Amino acid sequence: MVSLDLHPFTLIVGLLxxxxxxxxxxxxxxxxxxxxxxxxxxxxxxxLGNSKIKAINEKTVEAGKINKERKSISAQDQxxxxxxxxxxxxxxxxxxxxxTNELASDKAMITKYLTAVINILTSWPLWFSRFWYRKKVLxxxxxxxxxxxxxxxxxxxxxxxxxxxxxxxxxxxxxxxSSVIFMVCFPFEETVEKPVKEKKEEKVQEL
Amino acid sequence: xxxxxxxxxxxxxxxxxxxxxxxxxxxxxxxxxGSSVKTSTTSVLDKPSTPEPTITPPPPSSIPAHLKVHxxxxxxxxxxxxxxxxxxxxxxxxxDFDKMFxxxxxxxGEGSEDPFSSMMMNMMKQQQQTxxxxxxxxxxxxxxxxxxxxxxxxxxxxxxxxxVVRYLTIIMNFIYHFVYNDGFRSSSHDYxxxxxxxxxxxTLIFLSIEAVILSSYYLISSKRKSSENMTSDNFxxxxxxxxxxxxxxxxxxxxxxxxxxxxxxxxxxFLGDLALIVVLFGITSYLK
Numbered sequence: 097m098v099s100l101d102l103h104p105f106t107l108i109v110g111l112l113x114x115x116x117x118x119x120x121x122x123x124x125x126x127x128x129x130x131x132x133x134x135x136x137x138x139x140x141x142x143x144l145g146n147s148k149i150k151a152i153n154e155k156t157v158e159a160g161k162i163n164k165e166r167k168s169i170s171a172q173d174q175x176x177x178x179x180x181x182x183x184x185x186x187x188x189x190x191x192x193x194x195x196t197n198e199l200a201s202d203k204a205m206i207t208k209y210l211t212a213v214i215n216i217l218t219s220w221p222l223w224f225s226r227f228w229y230r231k232k233v234l235x236x237x238x239x240x241x242x243x244x245x246x247x248x249x250x251x252x253x254x255x256x257x258x259x260x261x262x263x264x265x266x267x268x269x270x271x272x273x274s275s276v277i278f279m280v281c282f283p284f285e286e287t288v289e290k291p292v293k294e295k296k297e298e299k300v301q302e303l
Numbered sequence: 304x305x306x307x308x309x310x311x312x313x314x315x316x317x318x319x320x321x322x323x324x325x326x327x328x329x330x331x332x333x334x335x336x337g338s339s340v341k342t343s344t345t346s347v348l349d350k351p352s353t354p355e356p357t358i359t360p361p362p363p364s365s366i367p368a369h370l371k372v373h374x375x376x377x378x379x380x381x382x383x384x385x386x387x388x389x390x391x392x393x394x395x396x397x398x399d400f401d402k403m404f405x406x407x408x409x410x411x412g413e414g415s416e417d418p419f420s421s422m423m424m425n426m427m428k429q430q431q432q433t434x435x436x437x438x439x440x441x442x443x444x445x446x447x448x449x450x451x452x453x454x455x456x457x458x459x460x461x462x463x464x465x466x467v468v469r470y471l472t473i474i475m476n477f478i479y480h481f482v483y484n485d486g487f488r489s490s491s492h493d494y495x496x497x498x499x500x501x502x503x504x505x506t507l508i509f510l511s512i513e514a515v516i517l518s519s520y521y522l523i524s525s526k527r528k529s530s531e532n533m534t535s536d537n538f539x540x541x542x543x544x545x546x547x548x549x550x551x552x553x554x555x556x557x558x559x560x561x562x563x564x565x566x567x568x569x570x571x572x573f574l575g576d577l578a579l580i581v582v583l584f585g586i587t588s589y590l591k
Contacts, residue, residue, distance in 0.1 A: 104491040105589045112586075234510060235489045236590035240500025250581065258496045260489075268578035268585070275466060275575060282463045288456035291449035294442070 119216040159188040233259035350358040
C-alpha cells in the first residue's frame with residue numbers, strides 16, 4: 097500500500113518540480129503548448145499509420161511539389177501548363193482543407209487530454225498537498241537565525257516556530273520562479289525609446 | 304491687341320453665330336469632320352426650351368395647415384417672407400440639447416437638481432471643453448501612450464537591475480555562511496532547534512544590504528515618478544483617479560495612496576528576498 101506520509105525533502109523537491117512545470121506552462125501559454133503537442137501528435141500518428149494524417153502528409157508533399165513546378169515555369173511563356181498546375185494546386189489545397197477539418201475532432205480530443213494531464217500533474221497535487229500536508233513541517237531553520245517576528249511569519253499558518261510549512265514553501269518557490277523568469281525574459285524584451293513631443297511652435301511655422 | 308482681348312472677341316463672335324440658329328449645323332460639322340459618319344445631333348442651344356417639370360402635390364393630409372393651397376392655386380399667404388418664417392423652425396441651439404439631456408437625466412429644473420445628473424452633465428461639458436480647447440488631442444493621446452509605455456519599460460528595467468543585485472548579494476552571503484559556518488544549516492529534523500544558536504551575522508548582513516538597496520530603489524523610483532510626471536499604471540490609482548471625478552474628496556487621499564503603494568512594493572521586494580533565502584534553506588535541508 098502506498099503511504100501518504102512522505103519524507104519532507106520528497107515534498108520539498110516534488111512541490112518544486114510541480115511549481116516549475118506550472119510556471120513554465122503559464123509562461124509558455126497553454127495555447128502554444130497545445131499547438132506543440134498537436135504537431136508532435138501529427139508526426140507520431142502519421143508514422144504509426146493514422147490514415148487521415150498520412151493522407152494529409154502526402155497531400156502536403158504533393159502540394160509542395162506542384163507549387164515548386166508552378167514557380168519554375170513562366171506564366172506568360174507556358175500559360176496553359178501554368179494554369180493546369182494552378183488548378184492542380186488549388187484542388188490539392190482543397191483536399192488538404194477537407195482532411196484538416198475532418199481532423200478537428202482529433203484535435204479537440206488531444207486538447208482535452210492535454211488539459212487533463214496538466215491538471216493531474218499540477219493543480220490536483222497542489223490542492224491535495226495543501227490539504228493533506230497543511231500542518232507538516234518541511235524543514236527547520238537554524239536557531240537564532242532570524243528575529244522572532246520573521247520566524248513567526250515563516251511559520252504561518254499552522255507550523256511550529258522555527259519551521260517552514262507548505263504554504264510558505266509554495267509562496268517562496270512561486271516568488272523565486274517568477275523572479276527568475278523575469279530575469280531571463282527581460283533582457284530579450286524590445287527596448288522602448290523615449291518619445292519626443294512635437295513642439296506646437298514648429299507646427300505653426302510649418303503651416 | 305492682347306491675347307485676352309483676342310479671345311474675348313472670338314468668343315463674342317461665336318456667341319453671335321450660335322444665336323443665329325446655326326449651332327446644330329456647326330456641331331454636326333465638328334462631329335463628322337474627316338469621316339463619312341453623318342450625325343444628326345441637335346445642339347442644346349437650338350433646342351426649344353423644355354417646360355418646367357410639374358410637381359405633383361402631395362396628399363392634403365401631409366401638408367401643414369399654413370402651407371395648404373386652395374384649388375384655385377391661391378395661397379392663404381402671399382408673402383414669401385411669411386412663408387419662410389413658418390416653413391422651417393430655427394435649428395436647435397446647443398442650449399436645447401442641454402435641456403433635452405437635462406430632461407433625460409431627470410433634471411426638472413434648477414430647484415430640483417439631481418446630483419447624479421448634474422455630475423454627468425458637468426462631465427460631458429468638461430469633455431466638450433477639453434476637446435474644443437485642444438485640437439491636437441489625438442496626437443497628445445498618442446504621445447501619452449508612448450510615454451506610458453516608455454515609463455513602464457524604465458520601471459521594469461530599474462526593477463531588473465535591482466533584482467539582479469539583490470539576488471547576487473543574497474546568494475553570495477548565503478554561500479559564504481554555508482561554507483564557513485557549520486551551524487548555518489536547515490534540517491528536516493527538529494533537533495537542530497535545540498542546538499546552540501548560531502551567530503546572526505547572516506541576518507545582519509542581509510538586513511543591512513536590504514535596507515540600503517530597497518531604500519535607494521524607493522528614492523530612485525519616487526524621484527523618477529515625480530520628475531517625469533509619470534502617469535499611473537497601477538489599477539488602484541486608475542480607479543481612484545476615475546472615482547475622484549465623481550467624488551472630488553477622494554483626490555485628497557491620492558498622494559497618501561501613492562505612498563502606500565510605494566511602501567507595498569518595497570515590502571513585496573523584501574518578502575521576495577526572504578523567499579529566496581527560504582528556498583535556499585529548503586534545498587539544502589537534506590544535507591543535515
